[in-house]
Amino acid sequence: MTASYIALDWGSTNLRAFLYQQGECTAQVRSERGITRLEGTTPQQVFNDIIAPWQSLKLPVIMAGMIGSNAGWVDVPYLPAPVSLDALGQHLFPVSAALPAKAWIVPGICINRADNCNVMRGEETQLLGALHDSPASLYLMPGTHSKWVETDGSQIRDFRTAMTGELHHLLMSHSLLGKGLPAQQSAGDVFHQGLSTGFSQPDITGRLFEVRAAHVLNRLDKSAVSDWLSGLLIGSEVAQMLRLFGHQQSVTIIGNPQLTERYAQALSLAGVRWQAFDGDQAFQSGIRRIVNAMGD
Template identity: 50%
Template structure:
């Protein structure tokens, strides 16, 4: 294949895509048209509206990853069982239209991922590591050995934060939330010291009522608590002393703080850079 292609990260909430010409990114887009937000549109209609115009008269290759391969997406693409070598992803693509492919996700006996496998492949090329931590709505901790994903765990940290702030007593009646680094740090330490969340979550409300944290800082304190608990639990489960973070700078910064407090060193790579490198590596392997 030549250097003309389209990389698509199509998740639950957003469609993101990058157009490459001669190996260089020349255009990108982001639309709130994830597979859970299609409204009255079909997946194909959204694709034809936003992605197809980039192809023009030439059906240049499109490689998509994420929830687009789920039963809510274009079509269900089976998970690949772990242990699995990420170097074999290129041979497992599912073609859903002419020169349009979906990358399959990975599974273990008790876990699944979609989209992260592509980021992992890219991260392996850009920042080789034995353990990757991928913060987000559903954070992933992944062990990789010579390109083989052997085991991974999922923490619903981001989703739990959203639910508690929007649909529980913790977030009820709060004023507009504002950034507060001290609240984040206090929450991180609390979660790291006491990761049993069942007995700690209510503190987010009690400490606010008792004046220990400002009402506009509950979100940051709770975020810290959840991230701290995640790191405390999964760093012990994976028995690691070094990780590579893959994600946005703002979210990774909170993980860097608590990892350092736990005595774990952390490298970092941007999630978008890892994803785009992953797509590039898949296409390179098909040449």
């Protein structure tokens, strides 16, 4: 395929589009029109709007993320793990609707075993880039649904998902823990205290109500409840996942700096070395490799 193309990272809540000309990213667009925020429009209408400024270039489009889910544009079949990420470019799913450009969707990856049922969409593209630019045996991809991914060379061997980000949102917004609280403020020391508690006692079900009791009894500032809960949940997640994947000397965190920093604190607490790899860089590197594979 030509070195000129359009790449879309299309998730549940956000959409990012990148224009590549002769291998260089020359423009990008960010939108909040993820597949859960289409506001009455169809994916095809959003697609047409997003690429409209570049439509005259008549470039092929590669899309990754939740746009390929059963809640997206086309329900693209998963590739079963273990799977080589280098093969992604040979399994793209063509979008057959009438479009102003040829378009394909990158397939997600699944695990379907008695001891582990898991799926990912979008992360596989970032992982492809990270595996070649920052090789590691264990990757952590923090977010609403954090992914922990075990690799071997270019192959995904196993992965797990932790709903830590969503749990934090649900507990703060729709449970007794968040009722009657003032605006939340950043409190790094409180976050670290929660982190230590969650890491040392990862089975936190019996301690969640204490988040409320602590501020009712004036042992926790009401404006720092969010950071305490965040630390508690992240500490628990890291302890459980490190136990699940066995002893790890090093973990590579893929994502934005804010979340990377929080998980880096947890890994440091666990005595595990870590390195960060930017999520945008990982995605763009992965898409470039997928495009190159299409041209083979």
